[in-house]
Amino acid sequence: MNRNYTVAIVGATGAVGVEMIKVLERRQFPVGKLVLLASARSAGKTLPFNGTTVTVEELTEDSFKGVDIALFSAGAGISRKFAPFAVKAGAVVVDNSSEFRMNPDVPLVVPEINGDDVKLHKGILANPNCTTAITLMALYPLHKAFGVKRVIASSYQAVSGTGAQALAELKAQVEAIVTGRPVEKNVYPHQIAFNVLPHVDVFLDSGYTKEEMKMQNEARRIMHLPAFTASVTCVRVPVFRAHSISVNAEFERPVSVEEARKVLTGVPGLKLVDDPAKNEYPLPLNCAETDDCQVGRIRLDCALENGLAFWVAGDQLLKGAALNAVQIAEKLIC
Ligand code: A2P
Numbered sequence: 001m002n003r004n005y006t007v008a009i010v011g012a013t014g015a016v017g018v019e020m021i022k023v024l025e026r027r028q029f030p031v032g033k034l035v036l037l038a039s040a041r042s043a044g045k046t047l048p049f050n051g052t053t054v055t056v057e058e059l060t061e062d063s064f065k066g067v068d069i070a071l072f073s074a075g076a077g078i079s080r081k082f083a084p085f086a087v088k089a090g091a092v093v094v095d096n097s098s099e100f101r102m103n104p105d106v107p108l109v110v111p112e113i114n115g116d117d118v119k120l121h122k123g124i125l126a127n128p129n130c131t132t133a134i135t136l137m138a139l140y141p142l143h144k145a146f147g148v149k150r151v152i153a154s155s156y157q158a159v160s161g162t163g164a165q166a167l168a169e170l171k172a173q174v175e176a177i178v179t180g181r182p183v184e185k186n187v188y189p190h191q192i193a194f195n196v197l198p199h200v201d202v203f204l205d206s207g208y209t210k211e212e213m214k215m216q217n218e219a220r221r222i223m224h225l226p227a228f229t230a231s232v233t234c235v236r237v238p239v240f241r242a243h244s245i246s247v248n249a250e251f252e253r254p255v256s257v258e259e260a261r262k263v264l265t266g267v268p269g270l271k272l273v274d275d276p277a278k279n280e281y282p283l284p285l286n287c288a289e290t291d292d293c294q295v296g297r298i299r300l301d302c303a304l305e306n307g308l309a310f311w312v313a314g315d316q317l318l319k320g321a322a323l324n325a326v327q328i329a330e331k332l333i334c
Contacts, residue, residue, distance in 0.1 A: 004030045004033075005030055005031060005069055006066050007031050007070075007329070008034075008064060008069070008071070009037065010038075010074050011037070011038060011072065011074030011078070012042075012047060012056055015160055015317060017036075017038070017074075018047070019322035021034070021049055023323050023325075030333070031050070034054050035067060036057065037056070037057055037058070037063050042056045042058075043057055061082070063082075069092050069094065069329050070093045071096070071326070072086075073096040073321065073325070078097075080099050094126075094325045095124060096127040098129065101217075101218055107120050108126045108128055108218060109127070109324075110128060111327040111331050112140075113136060113140045113222055125332075127321065127328065128214075128222060130243060131215065131232075131234065131243055131245060132215050133319055133324055135247060137267075137295075137319065138264060138270060138310060138312040140223060141270070143225070146252065146253045146254075146306065147251055147253055148223075148225070149250045149251060150229040151232075151249045151250070153245055153247045155235055155244070156243065156245070156284070157237065157316070158237070158316060159192060159239065160241045160317060161316050165186070166188070169188070169192065170238055173191055174238075194238065197235065199234075200235070211234045212233065239284050241289070242287040242313055243284070243316045243320065247312060248307060249307065249310075251306040255307070257298055260298050260308055269291065269292055270292060270293050273294045274295070274298055280296070282312065282313035283313065284313050286313075287313045287314050288315055289318070290318070291315075296310070297311035
C-alpha cells in the first residue's frame, strides 16, 4: 500500500519508546503523523523525529482518534486499560508488554519466524519477551533443520531491560564502590554492580520466575510447537545493554557443528560469529545498538542426545522490543 500512516507510540519517553521513534526513522517507515503519548509528567516535552520535534501528549482514552497503528510500550497495566480504546478508534495495536502474549486471539510474532501470523490479528498483535525473541532468532533455523525437542538455557540479562532507573543504579553503585562510598540499592533486591542476580521477574509457586517460563510458553506459540519444553534460569548481570543466552538444545534428528553453522549462515537478522581460535564469539558490547543478533560457541552438546550448545546475544531494546515491533508494523502494511 502506498500511503502514509498515523502512528502513535504509547510510552514514547521510556527506554523502548525512544528506540521505537529511532527505528521508525531509520527504517523510513511511512509515517504521515507521529503521536507521542506518555504520562501527564511528560506532557509538553519534545522529542526529535525526522528532523522535526514532536510534542509528547498525555495518554487518555481519546488519544487514538485517526491513529492507524499504535505501538504500546508502557507496561501491561497501561496496555490492558488503553489498548481497547485504540482498537475501538480503528487502530491496530502492536503491544510490547506481556498483557496479550498468551491470548489465543492475539498473534505473537517474530517476523522472521511466523510473520504470516500477522494476518490473523483482530486488532491487537503482541511482541514477544526480549530473551525469547533473541534466543529464537538462532533456535528457529536450527529447529527447521533438525526439529527441536527441548532446551536448557541460562540468560545473562542487561540492566536496561529493567528500565532507565536500573541503568542509573548500576552506574551509581560502580562509582560508589570505586570511590569507597556506601552502596545504595533501590531497583534490585541486591547490589548489581560486580555481582550477578539469579532473579528476573517474580517467583512462581514452581520455583521458576515468570520471565523464565516465557521462553517455553511464548516459543510454543511463535514456533507453532505445542510440545516444546524449556528449562530456563534468568540472570541479571551488570551489563548496560544487550542480553546473552547460553542454550543447550536437543533435537529429533542427528546434528553436526558443520551443518549447524551452515544453517545459521545468511539468516536474516542473525550473524554467525564463531571463531574461537581468534577469540571471536558474540559479545553483548558488540550487539548493543545493532539490529542483528549474533550466534556462536556452537558445539556438540556432550550431555544431550542430538544436542547442540550455543551462545546467542542481541540488543533487547531493538530485536527484543522496538525493532521487532516496527517489523510487525511493516508486515501489517505490506
Ligand atoms: P513517563 O516518562 O511520562 O513516566 P520505562 O519502561 O523506561 O520505565 O518507560 C515507561 C513508559 O511508560 C514511559 O514513557 C512512561 O511515561 C510511560 N508511562 C508510565 N506510566 C504511564 C501512565 N500512567 N500513562 C501513560 N504513560 C505512562
